[in-house]
Amino acid sequence: MGQFFCPAAFINDSDAEIQKLENLIKDYHIGVLTFFHSRISAASNFEGKRKVIRNENSYQRLQELINHYQSIAPTPLLISIDAEWGLAMRVENTPQYPYALTLGAIPEDQNELIHQVGNAIGNDLKSIGIHMNLAPVVDINMNPDNPVIGYRSFGQDKEQVIKRALLYYQGLKASGTLGCFKHFPGHGDTNIDSHLGLPLISKTKEELYNQELYPFIKAIEQEVDSIMIGHLAVPSLSNDKNTSATLSKDIIKEVLRKELGFKGVVISDALNMHSVSKLYDEKGMLEWKAFDAGNDILCFAEHVEEGINMIEKNASDHQIEESILRIQKLKEHAFSQKKENNDGGIDHTTLNLKIAETAITMYKSDPESFKNYNTGEFEAICIGKNNDCHFYNEIQKQRPSINMVSDTKTDLTTDHILIALFPPSIKPLNNFGINEETKQFIAQLSKVKNVTLYLFGNPYALRVLSTDYIKNIVLCYQDLESFQRAAAQHFLGNHKAIGKIPVQLL
Secondary structure, three states, rough: HHHHHEEEEEOOOHHHHHHHHHHHHHHHHOOEEOOOOOOOOOOOOOOOOOOOOOOHHHHHHHHHHHHHHHHHHOOEEEEEOOOOOOOOOOOOOOOOOOOOOOOOOOOOOHHHHHHHHHHHHHHHHHOOOOOOOOOEOOOOOOOOOOOOHOOOOOOOOOHHHHHHHHHHHHHHHOOEEOEEEEEEOOOOOOOOOOOOOOOOOOOOOHHHHHOOOOOHHHHHHHHOEEHHHHEEEOHHHOOOOOOOOHHHHHHHHHEEEEEEEEEEEEOOOOOOOHHHOOOOOOOOHHHHHHHHHOOOOEEEOHHHHHHHHHHHHHHOOHHHHHHHHHHHHHHHHHHHHHOOOOOOOOHHHHHHHHHHHHHHHEEEEHHHHHHHHHHHOOOOEEEEOOOOHHHHHHHHHHHOOEEEOOOOOOOOOOOOOEEEEEEOOOOOOHHOOOOOOHHHHHHHHHOOOOOEEEEEOOOHHHOOOOOOOOOEEEEOOOOOHHHHHHHHHOOOOOOOOHHHHHHHOO
């Protein structure tokens, strides 16, 4: 029964906790592990009240733990991790690749770059002994206030979402790494973080089939290996019950299995998330309910021994055999995956620069006002980044006379102002971390000056700003050094912004 269980493995953990996981592996024949950074990382510290401690040697420690756990496992472990934008999502000092939303801005004729991202991430994972990336996200980003999907989605158009997700997935497979499509039946149109509460989607079944379910239908047609179930209530798919999809036989066994014909492995979203973790007082009951609903692999199961006992006591032989066979097939696939020719072994810095050059988007354009930055004096101000601003450093190489302004309280003497805005947060909570002073500064300045704004963050951040009087707005999506350098070259006129915004802001 242990093959159904996927407890969390923490890269930065105490010896005592590592010993506990060792015992689970040896005593209960655990089948799968999912690695997280630490017990106070975002994955488990949902309220964010405790500070994550950096470990510059996390990569080496991860490698050691994977080798160690495999060495004591009675049967080979399937090792997985959330690496939507690379190992950097969980591990310090490892390559970070662009977010899905950034990849969604790439013009269609440059879509091969998305395959290269999947391939590069897969190569990084495979080289350290990880078999499965719990990605891509195929949720359609329809709600700008979504607290948990947002930048993790490829965008708002269902066709573009699945097209890009499949390219990413195929890149993973070319590296010999498995992927997992999530979060069924679709988490994109929610405004509650399922780490904290249970989102409710009240759409009709017809609406869901036309939108949320569409990417999963197309993924199933491609015979993808696994699908992750999200913690969200969808009454029109579950006989009017406000039950989490992870605990709904109607959603998993009837819709996903029977109606859509999915034959691969079903993985639950993390069972420690507050939307489900507090439902049952009896230890092991949540694990049983999730298994009985149709999940084959129970991710972040916290009560392994009790869960195994519950399944042994309540499950039919047929239930157990079906899930065991699916997991065995997945593992055989994972362990036998051969690496195909990769995408040229391009390093992540070069790849990120190529993506930045194609994704950067001219959201609002006034060509005449933009010319003033080439012919006259202007002042530049960086908001939200106290350390080196590569964007301005790159500009200064060609425009050494640029007047750099240190903060929003400095008197500005020219008519032309260049603003680089780095929102503190990629998530919409608290206006992306943009304070009222910054909002007022940009709004008032743009009324009296010729302002050009480069936004190095989530494009939805524009919704919290007053942008009516800003002459030029350039969406750069991320603050990675490669994106700042590409943006600088755009400002200097050395290449055009050809990206297409993947979501509607209004």
